[in-house]
Amino acid sequence: MTPASLSPVQRWSILGGAAIMLSLAMGMRQSFGLFQPHMVRDIGVTTADFSLAMAIQNIVWGISQPFVGILADRLGFRWLTLAGVAVYMAGLGLMVTATSALHLILGSGICIGLALSCCASSVAMSISSRAVTPARRSVTMGMVSALGSLGLVIASPMAQTLISTSGWQVALIGFMGLACVMIPAAIGAGRVDRMEPAKTQQLEQSLSEVLRSAFGHSGYVVMALAFFVCGLQLVFITTHLPTYLADCGMDPSVGAAALAAIGFFNVIGSYLFGWLGGRYPKQYLLGGVYVLRSLFVAAYFLLPPTPASTLVFGAAMGTLWLGVVPLVNGLVVELFGLRYMTTLVGIAFFSHQVGSFLGAWGGGMVYDALGSYDVAWKAAVLIGLIAGFAQMLMNVRPPVDRRPAVPVPVAQPTA
Known part of the structure; x- marks a missing residue:
């Protein structure tokens, strides 16, 4: 199967899955600041502890991204993105039950950082680039990136409403519900694994x-x-x-x-x-x-x-x-x-x-x-x-x- 042979339904299944996965992964991640004052008050962590967890998230995401990229290039995207969704949900679960800074670092820092490597921009852009012809590649990546920016519009108001009405734990459970939506999105985006690599005049190289x-x-x-x-x-x-x-x-x-x-x-x-x-x-x-x-x-x-x-x-x-x-x-x-x-x-x-x-x-x-x-x-x-x-x-x-x-x-x- 090549990009030119995809039907509109197949193409939009891949691109839509990548956009939804990216949108929700980034939208929830960018909303974590709303939980800071409530978690500081309720579980005995400090603002510095919360900031450290977010900093570790960035570093873990950065360190793990090249290795996740190697796995994606070698093994395909479907199972990698599904594993990322599972780790994302595990991180949210650790945040819900957190009673110390260590739990917060493990959940929002390490787990969410690893999950973003599997579900966020680098993987979503790679999936999108494989589903279209070279002439459409740049504008398609821009479109998926733009749609991925809308997740904050969903996640942030939802989190603030649930925090105000039911508490921060319920808001994180709501985020776990959004993470469930990422599962069919990852399956749809993973259909790109069936694509044949583009034939070029260059010799195939090893990693x-x-x-x-x-x-x-x-x-x-x-x-x-x-x-x-x-x-x-x-x-x-x-x-x-x-x-x-x-x-x-x-x-x-x-x-x-x-x-x-x-x-x-x-x-x-x-x-x-x-x-x-x-x-x-x-x-x-x-x-x-x-x-x-x-x-x-x-x-x-x-x-x-x-x-x-x-x-x-x-x-x-x-x-x-x-x-x-x-x-x-x-x-x-x-x-x-x-x-x-x-x-x-x-x-x-x-x-x-x-x-x-x-x-x-x-x-x-x-x-x-x-x-x-x-x-x-x-x-x-x-x-x-x-x-x-x-x-x-x-x-x-x-x-x-x-x-x-x-x-x-x-x-x-x-x-």
């Missing part, structure tokens, strides 16, 4: 050969390092913007509204950059995202914040938020093909997650030491600009061992 080729390719290395900056900037904003606004004497509702604006405009931006990636060089678009983010951060922190400027900042950052996902995945496919896409994206994503950890932890360290975020946001702007311009100049030629061989004319014998 070790592809890894050596990737680590020796300057463009891939630049892209992975720039992805580190992406994670640092985004998590710095989501983690520390509310505190910054509080220091400026603004109402907490302004920070919540800004995060909501980020979520809404993220849907638009994800599809937009997926569409643009099918028409323009992806390295320029990706570098442009990093540069524009840095300029918006500089403009926002240089000017006195107001509710209006904060909402505009949220809208601008949301538009530039996850649009990088289809671009990074698309560049990996162009350089190395589909065969080991999940593995190579997973390695780059590890770099992203290290940046995420430092964006949250490093921003807090700077604030505790200096009493302001001035040094932190200036550093985020500087390295963002460097990463953006380096990304634009990356080498986008496939490795020599993946370029089509040029046929050598053979002299015909004369009579």
Whole structure:
């Protein structure tokens, strides 16, 4: 079975399953902050304990993603995603019954981190890229990424309502119900395992050969390092913007509204950059995202914040938020093909997650030491600009061992 031979029902079963799985996995994960004050009060953990569990989640997700990618590329997606859903539910169960920081770290940190490796963006993008023709690949990944951004719209209001009316334990049980919906979604997305690998003129490579080729390719290395900056900037904003606004004497509702604006405009931006990636060089678009983010951060922190400027900042950052996902995945496919896409994206994503950890932890360290975020946001702007311009100049030629061989004319014998 090839992408061109899929019926519309088969194609949408795969793409819809990937989008639903991604949407619910990320929506629930992004809503965990709503549980923090209630769990701190009821089970005797501290805010630092809760923050540590979330930081461990990011690191576990990043460390495990390359290995999950290897399994997906070797064994297929269906059983891997179903295992991820099971681990997600186990993590939620540990959170429901948590009585200590250790339980919280095991549940929301380790289990959810592992589950996100199996159910979130890297795997969903790899599934989506295999279900469509090359001409539709970039816009399709943008569409699935955009739909995956809608999970927060479902999970967050549901969690807040259940917490207010029935308690945080019931809200987590409600999340377990949403995780059950991920089961048929994973089964539908897993139908991509029946797809035949695309036939190319390049020789089939082993995993070790592809890894050596990737680590020796300057463009891939630049892209992975720039992805580190992406994670640092985004998590710095989501983690520390509310505190910054509080220091400026603004109402907490302004920070919540800004995060909501980020979520809404993220849907638009994800599809937009997926569409643009099918028409323009992806390295320029990706570098442009990093540069524009840095300029918006500089403009926002240089000017006195107001509710209006904060909402505009949220809208601008949301538009530039996850649009990088289809671009990074698309560049990996162009350089190395589909065969080991999940593995190579997973390695780059590890770099992203290290940046995420430092964006949250490093921003807090700077604030505790200096009493302001001035040094932190200036550093985020500087390295963002460097990463953006380096990304634009990356080498986008496939490795020599993946370029089509040029046929050598053979002299015909004369009579």
